[in-house]
Amino acid sequence: MSINTKEFYSILASKMEASAIREILKLVQNPEVISLAGGMPDPITFPVEEIKEISQNIFNKKSAQALQYSNTEGLPELRRCILDHLAKDGNNGELENIIISSGSQQGLDLVGKTFLSPGDVAIVELPSYLAALNAFYSYGGELVGIPMDDEGMQMDILEEKLTQLKNEGKKVKFIYTISNFQNPAGVTMSLARRKKIIEIAHKFNVFIVEDNPYEKLRFEGEPTPSIYSLEKNGSVISLGTFSKILCPGLRLAWILGNKEIIRKIAILKQATDLCTSILSQLIACEYCQSGKLEENIKSNVQIYKKKRDTMLNALEKYFPKETVWTKPQGGFFVVATLPEYIDTGEMFKEAIEENVAYVPGAPFFADRKGQNTMRLSFCFPSAEDIDEGIKRLGKVIKKRIKN
Amino acid sequence: MSINTKEFYSILASKMEASAIREILKLVQNPEVISLAGGMPDPITFPVEEIKEISQNIFNKKSAQALQYSNTEGLPELRRCILDHLAKDGNNGELENIIISSGSQQGLDLVGKTFLSPGDVAIVELPSYLAALNAFYSYGGELVGIPMDDEGMQMDILEEKLTQLKNEGKKVKFIYTISNFQNPAGVTMSLARRKKIIEIAHKFNVFIVEDNPYEKLRFEGEPTPSIYSLEKNGSVISLGTFSKILCPGLRLAWILGNKEIIRKIAILKQATDLCTSILSQLIACEYCQSGKLEENIKSNVQIYKKKRDTMLNALEKYFPKETVWTKPQGGFFVVATLPEYIDTGEMFKEAIEENVAYVPGAPFFADRKGQNTMRLSFCFPSAEDIDEGIKRLGKVIKKRIKN
DSSP states (O other): OOOOGGGGSOHHHHHOOOOHHHHHHHHTTSTTSEEOOOOOOOGGGSOHHHHHHHHHHHHHHOHHHHTSOOOTTOOHHHHHHHHHHHHTTTOOOOGGGEEEESSHHHHHHHHHHHHOOTTOEEEEEESOOHHHHHHHHTTTOEEEEEEEETTEEOHHHHHHHHHHHHHTTOOEEEEEEEOSSOTTTOOOOOHHHHHHHHHHHHHHTOEEEEEOTTTTOBOSSOOOOOHHHHOOSSOEEEEEESTTTTOSTTOOEEEEOOHHHHHHHHHHHHHHHSSOOHHHHHHHHHHHHTTOHHHHHHHHHHHHHHHHHHHHHHHHHHSOTTOEEOOOSBSSEEEEEOOTTOOHHHHHHHHHHTTEEOEESGGGOTTSOOTTEEEEEOSSSOHHHHHHHHHHHHHHHHHHOOO | OOOOGGGGSOHHHHHOOOOHHHHHHHHTTSTTSEEOOOOOOOGGGSOHHHHHHHHHHHHHHOHHHHTSOOOTTOOHHHHHHHHHHHHTTTOOOOGGGEEEESSHHHHHHHHHHHHOOTTOEEEEEESOOHHHHHHHHTTTOEEEEEEEETTEEOHHHHHHHHHHHHHTTOOEEEEEEEOSSOTTTOOOOOHHHHHHHHHHHHHHTOEEEEEOTTTTOBOSSOOOOOHHHHOOSSOEEEEEESTTTTOSTTOOEEEEOOHHHHHHHHHHHHHHHSSOOHHHHHHHHHHHHTTOHHHHHHHHHHHHHHHHHHHHHHHHHHSOTTOEEOOOSBSSEEEEEOOTTOOHHHHHHHHHHTTEEOEESGGGOTTSOOTTEEEEEOSSSOHHHHHHHHHHHHHHHHHHOOO
């Protein structure tokens, strides 16, 4: 006899399925496959020697602290470092405005847990970051998607949708936006739209959750002030992370916002994981204090810019004329759009047979459209692999093009 | 104008309050206060030199892996090490039976998320681990408490309660037990009760969640086989942690159980924090592979045994004859029970004025009783501080004793 597990799952757990990326990455274990799927940083960007030296220092001087439990909100010295880093771009806050999270995914999870009861609405971009959608789904959030254009989320449609949801008696809790080099679309929200989204959020009394992992990875053009820095009523929650500017392995990110919200998030985080690794926090803190973070970011930007160029050049060379793709000014990703009759989910198997992987676009769309899109990452593979991968993929797509 | 945050919280988030321990620990910042409150291991038990050396080795040889994202289930080599460690006590499993969690608190959170919808019942011991209760509350679980005696949870009352809940049409999802050196009560469940709880769980078709952080910290007597090792239908989920046998700072624990449940937990963990720090996992893995874990556990047992003895001796010396306390054979905690007319929550302020802290017992009781109990930790303070702390506390209590 064995127990029937399914009847034991919570209502929400029973709805959660393995993500598409997850299943895909399992297929990509074969070393012959060039993966343009994952969003992993290039390890060449990790300041290994510095981290090694810092960790020695910590074990020599602070081992009793570094290997112990710590407080839920995170190391005050690290929060100060992050606040100083953020203040350079006008993102101001005090210690009570910031909490450390165990990676930005935990930030998204805690945002979901703080705001969403089953049936509450979160507005998201079409497309949006898959794992954010999953975090919100996991609390029963209903996700309503708003299309983007070259300036980001379309504000007329957002306003229309919010009016409609209000009339339907739906409770909208927040608008989730990845304002810079959006994942997956690569779009950056224009200044005019940033001002407009604040106006709309105030009018409809909803929070804005601004997810900003790629902000510092700008290859060209001038940075736009964050929505957080432009808003003055405490209704923007801003998420940032060390994963793309230092390394993901430390599992360190932060949530910046309204003190009351941060306090509530701390209470929830305590029940979720007690505290984030203090060893990781001490390492990141000493690294920031060494003054090398800004320098490291600058060198990373050069590395990723070259890779972006390699990918855009390869797309020009190898992709059929029936396809279009984004030209991101920063971040990790390009989205390619194929003719509507090509389903990138269906095509995926053929791509794997040609030893190249990507992420089919549909799961990024809260409305389950975007079947003819794909996300292509230039962050992890080498320049040679990017060129060869796009070449292989071009070949796969061309077979499906109708004349 | 500023936003009214309260109207935005999810139903469950709005019910979550800061925990008693948390608020207490804030009061204990004053270095004059001897804290018998926290459950922090003694840093003397951390194998600092080994961890330092291992981490150097990792940065030299595996930095690209150690600082990168990793898989959600955890490093296979580490899971193998844990399985080998557990198999010595008859806790068997394959790789698919185990997942790494970011500390045992995340294990409890994921158990809550996997099983509990609002209104679902979890059975817990009276008293039980505060942060586990909070994790289950945070998913809307209704907690029903079962009293314990010297052999652990009272099985006749458990069976009665389950019958009653069944008749009321309540869905009971699992029974949560800390089977060894229970937190806070210090009790270890007897073999007969372990067999009985399995029989009852099968009869009523409920899971057992066996939380086992202190199992290896046995000062005397023979170990009892775990409930997990005794059960054969895959309806026991077992939680273990490195926090008490290596160090808490790595934030590493594990969940062992039914493959289907572990797979579901992995899907939920992915939306919660993507993955646990691979740097931490590599450190723990090399430490286990070095063969030093068992040796370290043995030396820790000696350290904590002495501290337990110090506390029991001090209690004899300084506590009034109207009080009783547990004599745990392992773990970190003693629970003292005072006359019913003394409320340890109310008395706490006086204790702080005498520069000693403890945790009032009531929050550990799902039925909110136990106001005349207190948890006393002997894990962190020095022998001198244990003696002096109990002396101070005895003085505070004596003032409240009625003649």
